[in-house]
Amino acid sequence: MSGIAMSKLVVALLGVLFVGMLSAIIALSVVYSNEVNANKEPAAPAPTEKTTPKPSDITTEKPTARPSGKPTASPSEKPTPTMRPGPWNNIRLPKNLEPISYKVKLWPKLEPDPITKLYTFSGDSTVEFRCLVPTDFVIIHSNKLNYTAKGGHLALLKDSSGNDVEVSSSWLEPKNQYLVLELTAPLQKDATYTMVTEFVGELADDLAGFYRSEYTEGGVRKVVATTQMQPTDARKAFPCFDEPAMKATFDVTIIHKPEHKAISNMPIIDEKSITVDTIIWRETTFNTTLKMSTYLLAFIVCEFTYIEKIENGTQIRIWARPQAVYDGQADYAINITGNILNFFADYYKVAYPLPKSDQIALPDFAAGAMENWGLVTYRETALLYDPVQSSNGNKERVASVVAHELAHQWFGNLVTLKWWNDLWLNEGFASYVEYLGADYAEPTWELKDLFVMSELHRVFSMDSLVSSHPLSSAEEDINTPGEINELFDSISYSKGGSVLRMLSSFLTEPVFVEGLNTYLLAHQLSNAAVDDLWVHQQQAVDNNNVNLPKTVKEIMDTWTLQMGYPVIKLDTSNGNVTQKYFLIDPEAVAGRPSPFNYLWNVPITWKKDGPISTVWLLGVKDAIFPDLQSADKWVLLNIDEVGYYRVNYDVANWNRLLNQLQTDLEMIPVINRAQIIDDAFNLARAKHIDVKLALNTTLYLVNERKYQPWQATISSLSYFKQMLDRSAVFGNMQKYILQQVIPLYNYYDNLVGSNWNDVPPGHADQYNQVNAISLACSYNHLPCEVKASAIYKAWMENPDNYIIHANLKSTVYCVAIAAGGQAEWDFGWKMFKETSLATEADKLRDALACSKQTWILNRYLEYTLDPAMIRKQDATNTIVRIASNVVGQSLAWDFIRANWEYIFTEYGGGSFSFSRLIEGVTGRFSTDYELKQLEQFKADNQEVGFGSGTRALEQALERTKVNIKWRADNEKRIDEWFIDSIRP
Incomplete structure (x- = not known):
């Protein structure tokens, strides 16, 4: 990078901060895009390296309304805020331009500005694109970016010869998240152009786009700059054609402190030191990516370390906080990644397409993981595993999530959906084959048999509501970021995986895989729709003379x-x-x-x-x-x-x-x-x-020792418990459940001994042991409660050395905190804040919601509003956990209503988490009074909105009406059945 270019980045950053000190940048909305006054004189020549820019050298952004179509008004005139018709009013990009390549240079500042206290990043971007249809406008996505004037406009446009293309006006359309350039003459068909921008954004802690994550290690607070682009947040990091079909190549350069590491989708091709204002920085440049969608781009600046393997020529690295790596928490992931990559390369019969596979565990991450091509990002709980402190379930989660994300490296990344209406094809496919990949890595676990419990039964409940939705929606029905985010639900994932499992079954797996292979080869580095997959599956059917009563498309369209x-x-x-x-x-x-x-x-x-x-x-x-x-x-x-x-x-x-x-x-x-x-x-x-x-189906359970039937029973009875645990019926239900589960509880005591630190050898058997103990304790089996409380008390007395078996920690913690008081809760909170292991923190965070003390639960709810107490990524889940407690349900509901605007602003963009918040807090609703409250909640918050929880709210209303009817029809008869079925 030249000295001039580097200094221009400094100028851009200081310009925004300078203006902000005087005006709106102090507000949180500082980084929301403001239009440059088009008649403003361009910036003075940028200073060379090692000089400090003066305020007079700074180009600033002046907040003005979008022009009405005429040349931008002079500073003395008031620009009109009137909207006028144009392609920028459409939520979808016009089809007249297609990107070819991006060159993106970004400089995240991992320390806050001393005056504004804001974290920011600055950058410049050059996008090369081809004109497909002559047009007078360049429309490109941009969100929450401040631009530095270039030639009096938000961007500089050049033709393929390097000549300037005259821009008559430029503005931002915040509603549709566009940067618009109006031209004095149309672009020419088949000609190529480049658009250059300089910009500044906030490196916020909002878990979207280019964002900030924080952690403490060795008593020192550390900051990470990382990304989450899917589905519509690449535009928050740099201006781009942010739709999945608009694939291009990316050249990424990151500027960072020398002690930090920069990682991106591709390997590093150049690193050099640069000096700015006497400070030495590091400039890291990465190799050009393959042609790919914007949502798969990733770049991270951190002080992490990694462990590494080379597998079939592919560099595999697992990145995490240094302490986590030193403690061996990355070892399991590095040991299974190569096997899973090899499995999928063989399964698809297509080689892994990149030279490296980086996977990184982040302290703050909204989703479980994200399949960025060559740099997969994870929550710590989805990638890190401690063989002593993590449970059997934690280990399975790492295996299955790693397999899910690696499956996407082909199915989703190499071949990408054309538009988000076919999201299920990406996520449903990965949800199915993750069980195959994880089963290959852990063949003794019989994971393919667990698909039914984890996916099929889970999604059946949502898909039996009239507020469900089809797997494939019409393209025109899915447009806004909110509509796109709503699709990231269990229908797309679990139903998608279930119908593909059904397809594979009646085709046979070899035929199904043959269709996948030809599909991937035909559409690699491009995009496809669901019908393209059916075409290739039909070819495989025809090639193998499979006897089907109808075509693959005719069969699958009905699903x-x-x-x-x-x-x-x-x-x-x-x-x-x-x-x-x-x-x-x-x-x-x-x-x-x-x-x-x-x-x-x-x-x-x-x-x-x-x-x-x-x-x-x-x-x-x-x-x-x-x-x-x-x-x-x-x-x-x-x-x-x-x-x-x-x-x-x-x-x-x-x-x-x-x-x-x-x-x-x-x-x-x-x-x-x-x-x-x-x-x-x-x-x-x-x-x-x-x-x-x-209910008669549960009578035989006194003789059942297998995990799947018991898990189905627990899931089925959980609805009964939700409906009845506040009613007079619950006492008889409690007696019956204990009658049925105590033989299983005793079976595991006899199998491994009464010491809960012993576990059975089988994977599913270990789950069933947990079920037996958890069910017995949760229905107040006194010996179970006494033992759990005694184990927890022993830990309180000897927190450094007393070991509780990881499989049973969740049960022990919850039971003891529920039976205890402030001392037990405060100890759990202390251990939660002190642990450096994410899976342990999750177990404790969940268990703290088990308290029966209303004041403690109210205090805990307040903690969710403070990221210093509960991380943003965990806030909605914590509220749901409190709501799942019969004592905490009404408290959580009151809390949600009192704080809705804040909660919506902070978390409303999330997909799964926000939908689950509404579902979780309203799950017990089963009275007319609660239905009226829910309807009033909907009416009161129409102006604030419900974001990606809109469908979840409609489902909550529907479920509540169903619950009311169910209780009226069944409560008395259920009580009679329990009384008749309880043995003397």
């Missing part, structure tokens, strides 16, 4: 273009099979029309007393299948739950299945034992079967 799923009912007396759109509210009516009238092409796997077979119910309400007729033998549908549907039977077949569970449960596959329970409880909620029949 992707309409929301929801069917309940398949078999009448074994005559073999009649029917399908019906399953809604948890039996009186609800679908809110949107379906192109298929809510009928699906359903692959129905079934088993009687022979091998597994398949029949198809093809877009009709019912059909007769004679092979499914049975008078005396049970018939089981949806073997291993590979189909995305629920199953109902005639009462006679239900009773035959339940009798089989009571006599020889092993005759029913373990996943189907979980399915029977999960389906029955949800069918009862929707009034397809009697609630007492659903």
Whole structure:
């Protein structure tokens, strides 16, 4: 970088800070974009290196309204704020320009300005683009950036010969996040141009775009500059064509202190020292990226360290805080990454396309992880694992999240969706194959069998609401950043993964993989839509002579273009099979029309007393299948739950299945034992079967020792507990649950001994041990509560040396804090603040929400408003955890209502977290009074808005109405069943 260019960066930064000291920059809105006065004289020549710029040398931005189309008014005139029609009023970019390459140079300041107290970054960018259709305007995304005048305008435009292209006016459109250049003459078709900008932005702690993360190590506070561009925040770091189909190459240069490291998507190609105002800085330049979307760009400045491996010529590094690396917390990730990369290269039959794979654990990160090409970013809990202090579940999370993000390096990064309406294709695919990649890394864990518990059952509940949405939306329906963010939900991830698992099952995995391979090769370094995948899957079907009743597209469109799923009912007396759109509210009516009238092409796997077979119910309400007729033998549908549907039977077949569970449960596959329970409880909620029949599915559990059925039971009964734990029914429910779980609780005591520091050897068995202890304690089994409190007390007395087994920490912490008082809570808080292990901090943070003391919970809620107490990334989850506590639910709801504007401003842009906040706080709502409160909350906050939680609010209203009806219909009858089922 030349001395002049470097000094211009200094000038830009000091200019903004100087103006801010005098006016609006002191406010938090300082970095929101302001338009340059177009008639302002350009800046004086920039000083050379090693000189200090004077105020007279500084180019400043003057806040003015956007021009009305005429040349910009002189300083003495008042610019009109009138909006006029133009392409900048459209939320989508015009199709007249396409980017070719970007050269981006950024300089994050990791110390606050001593006067404004703001952290900032400065930068310059050159984007080369091609004109596809002659146009008088250049429209490019920009958000919260302040620009330095260049030739009196926000940007400088040149043609391919280096000649200036005359700009008549320039302005910002904050509503649609655009920088607009109006030209005196149109750009020419097929010609290339470059646009140069200089800008300053705030390096805020908002977890979006180019942002700031902080941590303390060795008593010293450290600052990290990092990125999260997906889906629409690259524009917050530099001006860009910020849509996924507008791929380009990127050349990134970062200026930083010599003691800091800079990382980006590609390897470093040049590093040099530069001097600015007698201070030595480091300038790091990275190799040119492959052609890719803006949302996959990443750059980080930090004082982290890494461990490294070379696998098949690929450099693999795991980055983290130095202490975390020295403590061995990165070792597990480095040991599995190479295996998973190799698995996916073989699975896709396409080599990993980059020379390196960096993965970095960040102290502050809004999502779980982000698949930036060659530089994957993670929450610490999703990448770091301590073999002593982290649990079995923590280890699985690292394996599955790493596999998810590495799957994206091909499916999402090499081939990218054309627009966000097909987000599910990216995320659903990664949600399916993460289980394959993690299973390859940990073959003894049988992870593929856990897909049903973690993904399928989880998403069924959301997709049974009329406020759900199809996997694929019409492109024109998804436009704004808020609409895009709403798609990052369990429908896109878990339903997407579930329907692809179903597709792979009826095609067979080899055929499915063949289709993936040709799809990736055909669209590499480009973009694709969901129909492109169906074309390649159909080619694989044809090549392998797979016998399907319809084309892949015809089958899959019924699963992707309409929301929801069917309940398949078999009448074994005559073999009649029917399908019906399953809604948890039996009186609800679908809110949107379906192109298929809510009928699906359903692959129905079934088993009687022979091998597994398949029949198809093809877009009709019912059909007769004679092979499914049975008078005396049970018939089981949806073997291993590979189909995305629920199953109902005639009462006679239900009773035959339940009798089989009571006599020889092993005759029913373990996943189907979980399915029977999960389906029955949800069918009862929707009034397809009697609630007492659903409860009868739990009678056999005294003999069940497998994880999946117990997990399905806990999930199913969690709804009962939410609805009933404030009612008189709960006492009898509590007695029955303990009656059923104590044999399992005792089984693990006998299996490994009564010492909770011992665990069974199997992966799923370890989960089930936790379930047994947690369920027994949460339903007030006195021996369980006493033991948990004693273990916690021993830890309080010897915090440095007493070890609680990591698998059971969450249970022990929660039970002891719930049974204890201020001393137990304050000790947990102290350990939370002192731990440097993120997984341990999460366990303690969750457990602190278990207190039964209202004043403690109210104090804890207040902590969520202070990032020094609870990190922003954890605030909404902490509120949800408090709301899950029967004592804390009403406190959390009052807190949300009292602080909505602040909470929305701070967290409303988040996708998953904000939706889960609304869902979590309203989950217990089941009275008319609570429904009125929720409706009033919606009315009171229309002006503030609900952001990415808008759909979640509608779902909360729908769920509350369903809950009210459910309690009215079932509460008394459930109580009668519990009384009858409790053994003396």
